[in-house]
Amino acid sequence: MAAPAYHLRTNKAVERLLFLKILRKIIPVGEMADYTYYSFGGPYLDDFRLIHENFPDMKMVSIERDPDIFKRQQFHQPNRNIELLNNDLHSFLAQYDAGDKKCVFWLDYTQLEYYQFEEFMLLLSKVSPGSIIKITLMAQSSNYQNHPNDEHFSNDGSAIDKNQKFRNKFQEVLPSSNVVIPRPQLEFAKLLQSMLRIASQKALPSSAGGLFYQPLTSFYYKDGNVGIFTLTGIVCEKAEVSKITESFSKWKLANLHWKKRPTRIDIPVLSTKERLQLQSYLPCAGRDLLKLLGYKIDGTRSLEQMKQYAEFYTEYPYFIRAVI
Numbered sequence: 003m004a005a006p007a008y009h010l011r012t013n014k015a016v017e018r019l020l021f022l023k024i025l026r027k028i029i030p031v032g033e034m035a036d037y038t039y040y041s042f043g044g045p046y047l048d049d050f051r052l053i054h055e056n057f058p059d060m061k062m063v064s065i066e067r068d069p070d071i072f073k074r075q076q077f078h079q080p081n082r083n084i085e086l087l088n089n090d091l092h093s094f095l096a097q098y099d100a101g102d103k104k105c106v107f108w109l110d111y112t113q114l115e116y117y118q119f120e121e122f123m124l125l126l127s128k129v130s131p132g133s134i135i136k137i138t139l140m141a142q143s144s145n146y147q148n149h150p151n152d153e154h155f156s157n158d159g160s161a162i163d164k165n166q167k168f169r170n171k172f173q174e175v176l177p178s179s180n181v182v183i184p185r186p187q188l189e190f191a192k193l194l195q196s197m198l199r200i201a202s203q204k205a206l207p208s209s210a211g212g213l214f215y216q217p218l219t220s221f222y223y224k225d226g227n228v229g230i231f232t233l234t235g236i237v238c239e240k241a242e243v244s245k246i247t248e249s250f251s252k253w254k255l256a257n258l259h260w261k262k263r264p265t266r267i268d269i270p271v272l273s274t275k276e277r278l279q280l281q282s283y284l285p286c287a288g289r290d291l292l293k294l295l296g297y298k299i300d301g302t303r304s305l306e307q308m309k310q311y312a313e314f315y316t317e318y319p320y321f322i323r324a325v326i
Contacts, residue, residue, distance in 0.1 A: 006188075007120075008126040009254070013223035013268065014225060016210060016269060016317040016318065018052065019052075019317040020221070021108070022052065022053075022056050024218055025056075025106065025134065028236060030247075034059040035059040035060065035061070037057075037061070037104050038061040038104075038105050038106070038302070039060050039061070039063070039105070040062075040063070040065060040105060040107045041065070041108040042091075042183045043075055043084075045071050045074040046074075047064060047080060047208075049110075050062050050064060050084050051080045058083075060083075060106075060273070061085075062085065063084070063085045063087060064085070064086050065087050066088060072086065072088040074169070076245065078136070089283070091109070091121055092124075095124050095125055095128065096283075098128055099128070100133070103130060103131045104131075105133045106130075106133070106134045106135075107125060107133070107134070107135050107136065108136045109122060109135070109136065110136075111139055111216055114139050114140040114141075114194075115171075119172070119174075119175050119198070120199045122137055122202075122205070123201050123205035124205075126202060126213075126237060127205050127301035128203075129236060129237050130237075131238050131239050134218075134235070135215070135235055136233070136234040137198065138192055138230060139231050140228060140229065141190050141191050141229040141230055142192035142229040143229065144186060145164075146165060146167070146183040146235070147164060147183065147185060147195075148163060148165065149274075157248055165183050168183055169181060175198075175200045176200070177196045178305065180195070188263065188264070188266065191220075191222035191231040194233075195220055195231070195233060195264060198233055199217075202235070209219070212239070213240075214237070214239070214240045214243060215237055216236060216238055216243050216246055216258070217233050217234070217235040217258060218234050218236060218250060218256060219255060219256060219257050220232065220233045220262075220264040221264055221266070221267050222253070222264045222265075222266055223266065223268060231288070233264075246281060267314065268303075268306065268310050270299045270304075270307035270309065277318070279294070279295065280294060280295065280315075284312065284315055285312065286308070287311060287312060288308035288311065288313075289305060290303060291308045291312055292304060292310065294307075
């Protein structure tokens with residue numbers, strides 16, 4: 003799936019900056035060099051640039067299987083702290099031995115396939131306590147809805163039930179064998195969250211009495227026109243869970259319980275002039291911002307989006323045109 007142009011990915015940019023906040027809350031300043039960051043950097047290695055700017059002592063490894071994207075990464079490599087690997091994640095994990103070294107992994111997938119849950123489970127079984135694992139999945143429920151105009155048939159000529167196809171593909175991590183795929187993005191995101199809970203429990207079963215995957219945040223949003231769900235958690239010993247949850251308990255964006263609904267990110271597209279007009283009134287309620295602006299930004303969604311801006315304005319990205 004081709005990613006939208008970066009100036010259109012405001013929700014993704016907000017969520018990426020919130021991830022940096024999570025890392026600051028978890029990792030003590032003096033221990034940054036003890037962690038290694040792993041991710042799929044993409045052609046421009048943007049998340050690696052952000053990690054290096056905020057945590058310059060953290061080691062970084064990019065995993066990329068596409069040879070052409072790998073060459074683009076070599077061209078765009080922003081610093082020498084990044085180790086670039088031309089490999090696929092499954093092969094990498096098969097040989098990965100964390101030992102007692104802590105890590106930060108971002109499994110930033112652009113589709114929704116069962117192998118992603120398998121890689122998530124394999125990773126959980128290998129990392130050391132204190133490691134932070136973030137996973138991003140496509141949350142496009144319309145891909146699994148039956149429509150009257152569909153012309154998809156199986157080999158015997160019968161119509162394909164997309165709900166059943168989803169259940170067959172993900173049966174190992176579904177909360178119920180007869181689950182109905184919900185249409186609203188929030189409900190679909192909640193289903194994905196439940197599936198990741200089951201996957202984490204399979205990887206780190208309570209009967210083993212060892213490690214536990216504690217969720218920290220979960221968000222859902224639109225990246226362009228594509229629905230996205232993302233979950234961040236930490237692998238820890240059960241004795242450490244209360245200490246970790248206490249440090250996040252007063253952060254209203256935290257999601258420390260599997261049954262809690264994910265947080266929506268849906269910020270408005272504002273001009274620089276509009277943002278400057280609103281800046282001196284922040285922080286305040288979204289309804290007040292809408293009144294101050296004096297007009298709607300996006301029809302019936304305007305109030306909700308201004309509430310979002312009031313919530314996430316410190317993470318709102320600036321995109322500018324520059325002469326290089």
